[in-house]
Amino acid sequence: MSGYTSVTGDERREMLAAIGVSSVEELFDVPAGVRLDRDLDLPDGLTEAEVYERMRDLAARNADAESEICFLGAGMYDHYAPAIVDAIVSRSEFLTPYTPYQPEISQGGLQAMFEFQTAMTELTGLPLSSAGLYEGPSTVAAAGYLAIGATKRRRFVVSGGVNPESRDTLATYSAGYPAQVATVPLADGLTDLDALAEAVDSETAAVFVQYPNFVGAIEDLEAIAAVAHDAGALLIAACDPIALGILRAPGDAGVDIAVGEGQPLGNRLDYGGPSFGFFCATEAQIRRMPGRIAGETTDVDGRRGFVLALQTREQHIRREKATHNICTAQALNALGGMIYLSWLGRRGLVELGELLVRRTHYARETLAAVDGVSLLHDQPVVREFAITFDAPVGRVLDHCASAGIAAGVPLAEEYGNGLLVAITEQRTIEQIDRLAEVLGDGIALARSAGAKREEVTA
Amino acid sequence: MSDAVVDPPATAEVPTPMQRDRATTIYERSVPGRRAAAIPASGVPGGDVPIDELIPSRLLRDEPARLPEVSEPEIVRHYNRLSRRNFDLDSGIYPLGSCTMKHNPRINERVAALPGHARLHPAQDPARAQGALELMWSLERSLSEICGLPHVSLQPSAGSHGELAGLLLTRAFHEANGDAGTRTRVLTPDTAHGTNPASVTMAGYEVVKVATNEDGGVDLDDLRAKTDERVACLMLTNPNTLGLFDRNIAEITGIVREAGGTLYYDGANLNAIMGHSRPGDMGFDIVHVNLHKSFSQPHGGGGPGAGPIAVSERIEPYLPVPRIERVEAGSANGSNGDAPHVRFELRGAEDHPASIGRLRGFQGNFGVFVRSYAYILSLGGDGLAEASETAVLNANYLLARMSEGRAGRYLPIAFDRRPMHEFVLSGSEAKKQLDIKTLDIAKRLLDHNMHPPTVYFPLLVDEALMIEPTETETRESLDGFADAVEAILAEAEQDPEIARQAPYTTPVRRLDEAGAARNPVVRQDLG
Numbered sequence: 001m002s003g004y005t006s007v008t009g010d011e012r013r014e015m016l017a018a019i020g021v022s023s024v025e026e027l028f029d030v031p032a033g034v035r036l037d038r039d040l041d042l043p044d045g046l047t048e049a050e051v052y053e054r055m056r057d058l059a060a061r062n063a064d065a066e067s068e069i070c071f072l073g074a075g076m077y078d079h080y081a082p083a084i085v086d087a088i089v090s091r092s093e094f095l096t097p098y099t100p101y102q103p104e105i106s107q108g109g110l111q112a113m114f115e116f117q118t119a120m121t122e123l124t125g126l127p128l129s130s131a132g133l134y135e136g137p138s139t140v141a142a143a144g145y146l147a148i149g150a151t152k153r154r155r156f157v158v159s160g161g162v163n164p165e166s167r168d169t170l171a172t173y174s175a176g177y178p179a180q181v182a183t184v185p186l187a188d189g190l191t192d193l194d195a196l197a198e199a200v201d202s203e204t205a206a207v208f209v210q211y212p213n214f215v216g217a218i219e220d221l222e223a224i225a226a227v228a229h230d231a232g233a234l235l236i237a238a239c240d241p242i243a244l245g246i247l248r249a250p251g252d253a254g255v256d257i258a259v260g261e262g263q264p265l266g267n268r269l270d271y272g273g274p275s276f277g278f279f280c281a282t283e284a285q286i287r288r289m290p291g292r293i294a295g296e297t298t299d300v301d302g303r304r305g306f307v308l309a310l311q312t313r314e315q316h317i318r319r320e321k322a323t324h325n326i327c328t329a330q331a332l333n334a335l336g337g338m339i340y341l342s343w344l345g346r347r348g349l350v351e352l353g354e355l356l357v358r359r360t361h362y363a364r365e366t367l368a369a370v371d372g373v374s375l376l377h378d379q380p381v382v383r384e385f386a387i388t389f390d391a392p393v394g395r396v397l398d399h400c401a402s403a404g405i406a407a408g409v410p411l412a413e414e415y416g417n418g419l420l421v422a423i424t425e426q427r428t429i430e431q432i433d434r435l436a437e438v439l440g441d442g443i444a445l446a447r448s449a450g451a452k453r454e455e456v457t458a
Numbered sequence: 459m460s461d462a463v464v465d466p467p468a469t470a471e472v473p474t475p476m477q478r479d480r481a482t483t484i485y486e487r488s489v490p491g492r493r494a495a496a497i498p499a500s501g502v503p504g505g506d507v508p509i510d511e512l513i514p515s516r517l518l519r520d521e522p523a524r525l526p527e528v529s530e531p532e533i534v535r536h537y538n539r540l541s542r543r544n545f546d547l548d549s550g551i552y553p554l555g556s557c558t559m560k561h562n563p564r565i566n567e568r569v570a571a572l573p574g575h576a577r578l579h580p581a582q583d584p585a586r587a588q589g590a591l592e593l594m595w596s597l598e599r600s601l602s603e604i605c606g607l608p609h610v611s612l613q614p615s616a617g618s619h620g621e622l623a624g625l626l627l628t629r630a631f632h633e634a635n636g637d638a639g640t641r642t643r644v645l646t647p648d649t650a651h652g653t654n655p656a657s658v659t660m661a662g663y664e665v666v667k668v669a670t671n672e673d674g675g676v677d678l679d680d681l682r683a684k685t686d687e688r689v690a691c692l693m694l695t696n697p698n699t700l701g702l703f704d705r706n707i708a709e710i711t712g713i714v715r716e717a718g719g720t721l722y723y724d725g726a727n728l729n730a731i732m733g734h735s736r737p738g739d740m741g742f743d744i745v746h747v748n749l750h751k752s753f754s755q756p757h758g759g760g761g762p763g764a765g766p767i768a769v770s771e772r773i774e775p776y777l778p779v780p781r782i783e784r785v786e787a788g789s790a791n792g793s794n795g796d797a798p799h800v801r802f803e804l805r806g807a808e809d810h811p812a813s814i815g816r817l818r819g820f821q822g823n824f825g826v827f828v829r830s831y832a833y834i835l836s837l838g839g840d841g842l843a844e845a846s847e848t849a850v851l852n853a854n855y856l857l858a859r860m861s862e863g864r865a866g867r868y869l870p871i872a873f874d875r876r877p878m879h880e881f882v883l884s885g886s887e888a889k890k891q892l893d894i895k896t897l898d899i900a901k902r903l904l905d906h907n908m909h910p911p912t913v914y915f916p917l918l919v920d921e922a923l924m925i926e927p928t929e930t931e932t933r934e935s936l937d938g939f940a941d942a943v944e945a946i947l948a949e950a951e952q953d954p955e956i957a958r959q960a961p962y963t964t965p966v967r968r969l970d971e972a973g974a975a976r977n978p979v980v981r982q983d984l985g
Contacts, residue, residue, distance in 0.1 A: 003841045004561045004754075005848045006932040015855040015933060024847045027854050029876045030703050030731070034740045040733045041603050045838030048565045055832055059574025061589030063582060066573035072581045075819055082495065084534055089758075090567065092548035093541035098557050099760035101912075103971075104964040105545035105904055107481065109759035112540055115484050118981040122523040128980060131760070134615035137819040145660065165819045172778070172815035176626050176661035218517050246509070248519055261819065270570075271590050272580030272820025273615070274762030286978065292760060296982075297974035300959075301473075304481045305966040309974045315618070315656035316915070320665040325656035328616040328750060332758030335537075342484050342533045343494045346525045351497040354509050358500040361512050380513040397583060409581040429501040 003045075063401070065269060069431050073384050073422025074214070074409040075136050075163055076275070079242070080426055081266045082343050085336045094335060099292070099328065103307045104299075109331065110306035113294035116338040123241055124258035125249025126280040130291035132334035133326060136238065136261025137166040139277035140208060141173035142290045142324060143236040143257045146281070147206035149288050149323065150234060154179040155203045157233070159191040159224075161213025164412050166238055170208070179205065186415075189217035189377025189386075197227050204233040206257075211237045211250060215386040215415060216360075217379035218247060225254025241265050241278065241337075243382040245344075246353035257281045266340025267333050276330035276337060287313060290324030292331075352425060356383040360423045363432045367421065370440040372447070376416055386411055388418035391446035399442030400435075407439055476543065476965045484526045484536050485982050494530040524984045543965040544759070545909055551935045553856075555880045555912035555924025556651065556699055558729045558751035560845075563836065566754060566829035575828050580820035584804045590824060591802035595782045597831045598766075604842065605725075605745045605768035606736025611777045612766040613822045617726055618653040620746025620765030621693070623778060625661035626814045627744060627769065628691045628720045630776035634812065637718070641690035645714070647676055649699045649916040651726060663690055670918060674873030675704040678713075685717045695724040696740065697731070699916045699924065701853065701877035711741025720744065720773070728752045729928065730850060730879035733843025743770040749823075753830035764826040775812040780804040780821065848929035849879040852936060856927050857881045859940035864947035868892060869899075872919040879928070885921030892950045894957045896921040899946055901968065902960035906942040 007015070012024070021027060028035070046054065065078040072078070089095065093108060100106030113131035120129040133139045144156055156179055158167055167183070174181050184195045191209055200207060207228040212218045221237060228235040234256040242264045244250075250258040263275035279290060287310070295309025315322040344352060364385045368375050376386035389396070393410045397419075400407035408419030423432070500506055510518060528536070546552075552559035570576065578590055598610035614620035625644065632638040644663040646654045648670055655665045666684050669677040676694070685692075692714040697703045704710060711721050723742040729752040737745040749755045750763030757763070769777060783803045804821070807813055837845060857877060860869065868888040871881060885896035900910035900923075912924040927936055950957050961967060 003837055003844045003848065003929065004563060005845065005929045007848055007851065007929075011933050012851065015851055019851075019854045019858045021854075024851055027847075027850050027876060028703075028734055028878070029705070030735050031705055031707065033708055034735050036606075036733065036735055036739065040839030040842060042600055042834065042839035042842070045841040046835050048836070051565055051832050051835045052569060054835060055569035055593075055828065056572060056574075058589035058593050059569070059572040061592070062574040062578045063586035064573050064575075064577040065579055066577045070579055072579040074581050076580055078577070078579065082530075084494075084530060086571075088534070088537045088541070091538075091541045093544040093546045094537075094759055095567075095756045096547035096562055097544055097759045098552070098554055098559060098757045098909075101554075102545070102900070102904065102910060103969050104901070104961050104966055105909070106543075106759070107965050108540035108542065108544035111481060111483065111543070112537070114980070114982070118483075118485065118984070119523075119525060121981045122525065122984070134619065135819050138615065138619070138817065163819075165816060168816040169818055172626065172817055173622075173660075175629060175814065176622070178662050218513065220517075245523060246513075246519055248517055249523070268576040268825065269579050270576055271578040271582075271587065271824035273818075273823035274764075274825050276762075293978075293980050295974040296979040297970045299966040299970070300968050301477075303477065303966050305969045306481070307969050307971050307974050309978045309980055311971075312975065314652075316652040318656070319652045320655035320659045322652070322656035322659070325618040325622060325653050325660050326616070327618045327651075327653050328748075328757070328763040329761040330615075330758075331760030331762075332756075333762055335759070338484075339533065339537060342526050342528055342536075343530070344525065345493045345495065345527050346488075346522050347527070348493055348495040348497055349525055350522045352495075354506075355497055355500050357509055357512050358502045358506055362500075362502045380517065382513070401583065401586060406579065406582060406586075425498060429503070 069405045071408050071421050071435060072406050074420055075261045076263045076269055077422055077424050078269060078426055079264055079424045081340065084343060085266045085339050088339050089332050089336050094332060100308060107306060110294045112335045112338060114296060114306050116334050117294060119338060119341050120278050120280050123244040124280040125251030126258055127283050128281045128286055128289060130279040130289050130293055132330050133277035133279050133291050134330060135273055135275050135277045137169035139259035139279050140166040140238050141170045142279060143259050144170055144173065144179060144206060145177060145324065146257065146285060146288050147234045148177055148179060150285060151205040153203050153205035156181045156206055156208060157199045157204050158183050158208040160185045160414065161191050161215065161219065162208050162210045162238060163214045189215055189379040191219055191224060193223055200227055200231045200233060202231060204231050206234040206236050208236045211239045212243055212382050215376055216381040216384040217377055221250055221253035221255055242353060245349035262333065262337045265337035267336050274330055274333050276333035288323050289313060291326050291329055355425055356423055360385060363421065363423050366432055366436045367439065370436050372443045376418065384420060384422045386415060386418060386420050388416040389443050391443045393417060395446035395449060396442040399445055400438050403438045405435055405438050407435060474963055483982055484528060485984060487528055487532055487536055488526040490527055492527045492529050494528060494533055550907055551931055551939050552909040553911050553925045553927045553939065554909065555926045556726050558926060558928055560754055560928040561930040562754055562756040563833060566832045569832050570825050570828045588802055591782055593831055594827055595784055595802055597827050600834045601747055601766055601768055604732055606738025607745060607768035607770055609774040609777060610766055610768045612827055613778045613817050614746065614765040614767060615818055615823055616763045617746050617748045617765045618657055619817065620767045621653055621657035622660055623767050623817055624722045624744040624746065625657055625663060625691065627773050627776045630814050631720060631773060632690055641688060643688045644690055645684060645692040647694065648918050650693060651699065651724060654693045654724060674700045674702040674875055675706060676710050678706055678709065681710060681713055685713050687718060689714065689717055689719040691720045691722050693722040693724060695727050697727050697878040700873050700882045701880035702873060702875055703878055707740045715741060726751060727879065730846055732846040733839060734846055743773050749826050749830040754833040755826045755829050762823055762826055764823040776814050778817045779806045779810050779813045779815065781810060845929045852927045852929060852931055853877055853879050853881055856925065856936045856940060859937065860943065863944050865943050868947050869923065880924060880926035882919050883923045884919050885923055889921055892954050894950045894954045896923055898957040898960060902946045902957040903942060904961040905963045908939055908942055
């Protein structure tokens with residue numbers, strides 16, 4: 001109903017007169033053959049209240065983490081985001097500007113990027129950070145593109161511990177780059193180092209691992225870096241930014257590029273986005289980095305200020321020679337991430353990480369004690385682990401859902417029949433105990449349901 | 459003497475309060491021991507064991523990452539202070555060409571924040587995320603109708619991501635036809651957005667530039683000369699970055715289609731034509747739509763956005779996965795009579811074996827879909843057409859105002875044809891006659907509390923100013939912008955140095971970008 005426009009009928013006539021035409025149609029210098037000679041086949045506009053009602057009804061048909069107990073993870077996690085994140089990122093001054101092409105009136109956004117970059121270099125132990133890319137899996141693909149440019153090689157070796165969605169994304173992009181992708185399996189939850197050494201060769205541009213990996217285990221980055229670097233390949237690690245609060249920084253363990261999904265840092269689940277991706281690298285890659293980077297400088301009077309730095313890497317300057325095609329990214333989400341990191345602070349991030357480790361180990365022991373449940377591996381974990389069981393996963397999940405619990409993410413076939421279970425600080429000991437109870441019932445029921453159903457249908 | 463209707467703003471020697479307030483980072487506010495978050499106790503029965511009993515110490519950090527140590531009030535004050543050092547769309551006219559800086563309705567924010575949207579985990583069982591999938595499916599159908607193409611994937615995260623998707627789709631299409639090996643070239647006009655050629659390279663193709671004719675459109679002779687069996691795709695924006703609708707569009711798409719190439723439409727300028735003309739009807743196969751431009755997703759200072767793609771039948775088999783399927787079954791529960799039971803499913807590569815695969819994690823920037831769908835619901839078909847009409851009216855009115863007086867003299871239009879939602883002026887006369895560059899005009903506009911147009915783009919226009927006011931602006935704000943430019947030019951007639959040294963009133967003045975490029979300082983030295 002509201003087109004969010006202001007021009008009245010009188011104004012329209014006066015403006016048309018000023019232009020020197022008599023109708024708006026005359027302004028559309030569009031050949032007749034490609035003019036749409038009918039109205040769009042879309043419903044009529046709604047009032048604001050009607051829009052709210054329609055959207056509320058749709059939202060009500062989703063089982064969200066407010067209405068059930070959520071043990072889902074696989075890259076995005078139900079952490080508590082403090083109210084200040086919403087309050088600050090909702091401010092018009094952050095919400096509504098474009099990319100900061102005019103630095104004199106964009107100092108707030110540019111400085112926030114600079115602060116974000118600093119925080120991410122601290123977390124990853126690498127000296128360079130972009131101001132943010134789209135999300136986790138596409139940062140993995142972006143790192144591959146950098147590796148091709150840096151090594152002039154076109155082969156990737158990817159650990160089976162990398163999130164299957166990241167591997168799929170890398171494969172999609174690699175059809176274009178082009179590059180070949182080889183996968184190395186896991187052995188007892190960790191990347192099989194012997195298989196890795198065998199797979200990496202003199203044509204390998206990069207080795208990809210995840211830290212902690214998809215099934216929750218903490219890879220030995222240093223050992224993997226040695227394999228990659230011996231062959232002249234880069235080591236790329238997709239990292240969980242919360243886990244980096246307690247784990248050895250990837251840059252200190254020989255990782256060349258650390259990327260990852262930023263959602264755990266104060267961003268909403270939002271059914272998968274928008275969140276942000278982070279991208280950090282060694283100094284050697286400074287001219288190959290993807291995405292915006294803010295840099296510190298001074299103005300003509302000597303005042304401290306910030307600008308978009310190293311723009312000669314970017315598409316709007318370099319066009320076909322750009323290091324990446326990215327333009328609009330996820331600046332507001334990265335700001336949310338920075339506010340969250342400030343809120344946690346130096347000690348809070350460690351405390352959160354340690355809390356996750358303790359509750360996750362507790363959860364793993366508790367679930368392992370459930371009849372029918374096995375652990376996929378018993379490596380140390382930070383916030384997520386994989387269990388297997390001998391019952392249809394869908395039916396077990398349905399049972400848990402009926403008890404108000406989203407018990408976990410079904411494992412892909414390559415890992416086994418089971419679930420990936422994620423813990424956040426919002427998952428209490430009582431909830432974990434309840435999960436064990438419900439999961440045990442679910443497995444028992446699912447095991448017997450098959451037999452019963454056969455009887456009924458017979 | 460100046461006869462400008464606008465009082466020239468200060469060129470004061472005395473710094474403004476904000477200029478005197480030196481930029482301080484959150485790290486510089488940090489005081490050891492301060493904190494905001496309270497982390498609960500683990501509550502693990504039997505008490506906490508040392509962390510290195512659970513994870514070997516060789517895998518652990520020696521020292522915490524040096525994050526700021528600040529209290530909550532300090533965080534709020536810090537980012538509030540930063541926010542005031544930004545200009546934003548809610549503060550005034552923001553006529554950045556090709557960026558479509560239109561109003562961001564707050565109802566969209568409200569519905570995006572509903573817990574059913576904001577706290578919905580992306581790995582939730584699709585059977586328990588039916589509202590989200592129906593929303594996405596409905597948005598797909600709406601974009602299909604607006605673009606005039608039958609199939610849609612919402613997955614790409616931004617326009618450039620949609621471009622890459624389109625080129626990967628093109629590759630898959632040619633592979634299926636057996637000539638991917640020989641089709642190595644992608645045609646783009648020299649007016650194209652920078653993302654186009656960058657995407658072409660990322661997708662493993664070679665860029666071939668097509669010239670612009672004197673009308674501001676694609677040079678047909680040059681296009682014909684460069685179109686052969688090596689062409690994989692033509693990427694085009696229409697109206698193009700000059701704001702001009704290409705009169706030969708049907709012929710252009712015909713030439714490339716005839717030669718076996720695919721047709722890619724960069725939807726950055728879709729705001730000009732919604733409900734008036736459709737890329738599918740022009741002959742395009744693949745269109746990306748910038749939800750953060752035409753469909754009111756706030757730009758966030760550089761994202762988030764989303765770049766859904768709409769495609770033709772011949773491209774459909776290759777669309778990214780997962781895809782949303784609407785399934786109608788007869789009465790699912792038996793007892794419910796004959797009412798069809800509708801459900802929405804996510805389908806992967808097993809159902810779409812020809813798919814190019816996944817372009818990113820999960821299902822896309824769903825929060826952006828919520829906002830854009832709310833926008834489409836608010837406007838309806840008529841409202842979208844009216845938005846485009848007003849955008850075109852506003853641009854032409856502003857052009858009429860800027861064709862008079864000094865702007866007409868010093869900033870002539872680059873291609874003298876009726877533009878649509880944006881137009882491009884050349885600052886070459888201002889440079890020649892007044893000795894001020896387009897950059898100087900842009901910087902002086904900042905002192906008028908207005909965002910400058912896009913400058914120095916498109917590249918083929920000397921000293922370009924690319925102006926897109928959008929339907930959001932009132933006549934008064936358009937007049938205000940024209941008056942401000944007039945005042946700047948009048949002032950420059952008297953003393954060009956004023957513009958050359960501008961801005962004066964912004965939180966910082968002109969910044970040393972060259973120095974930042976030579977000696978990049980891209981993180982704070984924490985010692």
